[in-house]
Amino acid sequence: DPSDAEAIRLTDRQREELASLATILHVKRRATIYLEDAVADSVFSMRDGVVKAYRELASGKRVVHAFLFPRDLFGLADGGRYVNSARAVTDATIYRLPMAELSILLRHDGDLQYGFLAKVTHELREAQRRSILMNRRDAAGRLAMFLVFVGERVDAPASRLPLPMTRSDMAAFLGLTLEAVSRAARVLERRGLVKFDGLHSVRILDPARLATLAAAV
Amino acid sequence: DPSDAEAIRLTDRQREELASLATILHVKRRATIYLEDAVADSVFSMRDGVVKAYRELASGKRVVHAFLFPRDLFGLADGGRYVNSARAVTDATIYRLPMAELSILLRHDGDLQYGFLAKVTHELREAQRRSILMNRRDAAGRLAMFLVFVGERVDAPASRLPLPMTRSDMAAFLGLTLEAVSRAARVLERRGLVKFDGLHSVRILDPARLATLAAAV
DNA sequence: CGGGACATTGAAACGTCTCAAACGATGTGG
DNA sequence: CCACATCGTTTGAGACGTTTCAATGTCCCG
Numbered sequence: 001d002p003s004d005a006e007a008i009r010l011t012d013r014q015r016e017e018l019a020s021l022a023t024i025l026h027v028k029r030r031a032t033i034y035l036e037d038a039v040a041d042s043v044f045s046m047r048d049g050v051v052k053a054y055r056e057l058a059s060g061k062r063v064v065h066a067f068l069f070p071r072d073l074f075g076l077a078d079g080g081r082y083v084n085s086a087r088a089v090t091d092a093t094i095y096r097l098p099m100a101e102l103s104i105l106l107r108h109d110g111d112l113q114y115g116f117l118a119k120v121t122h123e124l125r126e127a128q129r130r131s132i133l134m135n136r137r138d139a140a141g142r143l144a145m146f147l148v149f150v151g152e153r154v155d156a157p158a159s160r161l162p163l164p165m166t167r168s169d170m171a172a173f174l175g176l177t178l179e180a181v182s183r184a185a186r187v188l189e190r191r192g193l194v195k196f197d198g199l200h201s202v203r204i205l206d207p208a209r210l211a212t213l214a215a216a217v
Numbered sequence: 218d219p220s221d222a223e224a225i226r227l228t229d230r231q232r233e234e235l236a237s238l239a240t241i242l243h244v245k246r247r248a249t250i251y252l253e254d255a256v257a258d259s260v261f262s263m264r265d266g267v268v269k270a271y272r273e274l275a276s277g278k279r280v281v282h283a284f285l286f287p288r289d290l291f292g293l294a295d296g297g298r299y300v301n302s303a304r305a306v307t308d309a310t311i312y313r314l315p316m317a318e319l320s321i322l323l324r325h326d327g328d329l330q331y332g333f334l335a336k337v338t339h340e341l342r343e344a345q346r347r348s349i350l351m352n353r354r355d356a357a358g359r360l361a362m363f364l365v366f367v368g369e370r371v372d373a374p375a376s377r378l379p380l381p382m383t384r385s386d387m388a389a390f391l392g393l394t395l396e397a398v399s400r401a402a403r404v405l406e407r408r409g410l411v412k413f414d415g416l417h418s419v420r421i422l423d424p425a426r427l428a429t430l431a432a433a434v
Numbered sequence: 435c436g437g438g439a440c441a442t443t444g445a446a447a448c449g450t451c452t453c454a455a456a457c458g459a460t461g462t463g464g
Numbered sequence: 465c466c467a468c469a470t471c472g473t474t475t476g477a478g479a480c481g482t483t484t485c486a487a488t489g490t491c492c493c494g
Contacts, residue, residue: 055345055349057349057434058432058433058434059433059434061352061434063348063349063352065345065348076338076341077338078335078338078339078341078342083342084345103331106327106330106331106334107328107330107331108327109327110323110324110325110326110327110330111324113323113327113330113331113334114320114323114324114330116334117323117330117333117334117337118295120334120337120338120341121293121294121295121337122295123341124293124295124337124340124341124344125295125300127341127344127345127348128272128282128300128301128344130348131280131282131344131347131348131351131392132272132274132280134348134351134352134392135278135280135351135392137450137451137480137482138481138482139481139482166439166440166441167440167441167442168440168441175348175351175352176482176483177482177483177484178440178441178442179441179442179443179482179483179484180481180482180483181441182441182442182443183443183482186442186443198491199440199441199490199491215275216275216276217274217275217276217278354448354449354450354482354483355449355450356449356450383471383472383473384472384473384474385472385473393450393451394450394451394452395472395473395474396450396452396473396474396475397449397450397451398473399473399474399475400450400474400475403474403475415459416458416459416472416473
């Protein structure tokens with residue numbers, strides 16, 4: 001499981017320390033977890049469900065910077081404030097870690113903090129991957145990369161990959177319009193690579209060729 | 218100085234600890250500092266000069282993920298290996314911190330590591346800013362954002378902003394072709410926003426309107 | 435079951451990319 | 465120190481693919 005490599009490895013004691021800090025948050029689909037520029041008083045860790053981290057631009061456009069899956073960490077601040085907003089895409093269960101106490105714990109437990117550092121470094125790499133994606137001109141190729149990306153993160157068979165987010169959310173992540181995503185989906189189907197099963201499920205019919213298209217940057 | 222906010226705040230003792238680990242690297246323009254996928258044995262911190270962090274894609278295209286200016290940290294690994302390559306854009310002086318020893322130091326000194334964590338978090342935010350940039354369709358707007366970005370990082374008057382990198386490097390950072398950058402430069406000049414003074418220097422003639430264009434996402 | 439949000443499809447406009455040629459800067463060897 | 469080869473840049477014209485605008489169709493939530 002590739003997503004395992006990204007998980008923070010903890011000793012039992014560390015897990016207990018974190019658990020003693022954490023409160024569990026049950027949020028409904030579409031619920032806002034925090035808003036950009038708000039004072040960052042907590043860090044969050046996904047347990048179940050999917051969350052999107054996005055930004056509203058002055059023009060009204062929305063950019064989705066990341067979809068957060070179980071085990072993902074999010075809500076790290078820059079300068080004491082959240083740099084984007086977070087909203088639940090599905091009903092979700094989230095660990096909430098108060099920043100004030102977490103900060104103290106991290107400063108005292110170098111190993112634990114080292115896990116956090118590794119996690120953020122990995123997120124940085126993911127952000128770079130996305131910018132490679134956005135460098136592509138062809139919408140079908142971008143969508144192919146996205147499907148591969150989701151396949152890596154979700155624990156589900158390729159015969160029925162869930163796509164809980166809307167086409168608009170996908171567009172906002174891929175740097176395309178809603179229409180372009182819709183057309184790209186049709187292109188992938190015409191090429192026999194995938195079959196969309198309603199709006200929130202895909203079957204990967206030809207993983208090898210899909211991966212080839214995704215890698216053809 | 219906005220770049221000050223990004224600097225790691227250190228006590229004298231911490232500075233000494235880091236200094237005792239560091240070796241100083243003097244590299245010539247175009248020298249490679251490390252290559253992608255190489256085992257990551259060191260982390261680097263800029264002292265003087267400019268470095269680019271880039272990736273070679275299978276197609277032969279190059280993507281520049283970041284330009285590193287003095288006080289920037291780079292070379293953080295993901296999975297024990299460098300995720301991109303680094304090359305000097307100008308002659309540069311760089312602190313080299315051996316990973317093995319740095320790792321031990323960070324685990325023992327939570328405050329020092331906390332500074333690193335903040336630094337990486339900030340870099341993550343910069344990566345997101347770049348993806349907002351790459352979402353724009355208009356080359357002139359992208360270039361405007363880039364000039365504002367350089368202005369924030371460089372300690373120089375707006376009347377003579379240095380652009381040490383080549384047009385190709387800028388294109389690889391902006392997700393444009395070399396030709397598009399060249400034409401965008403001409404557009405900004407025609408609008409009276411800037412004046413290019415040779416290939417490696419710009420004068421910002423109308424900072425307010427340039428900032429407006431840069432923010433018009 | 436109804437209403438509103440979301441998604442598909444079509445046609446035209448727009449702006450970069452591509453290809454190509456000429457120009458300018460850079461650095462090396464004679 | 466200059467000539468020259470090389471790399472990088474400018475400029476032009478056409479092709480390509482997404483965006484935009486608009487209308488229709490579908491999903492889903494109350």
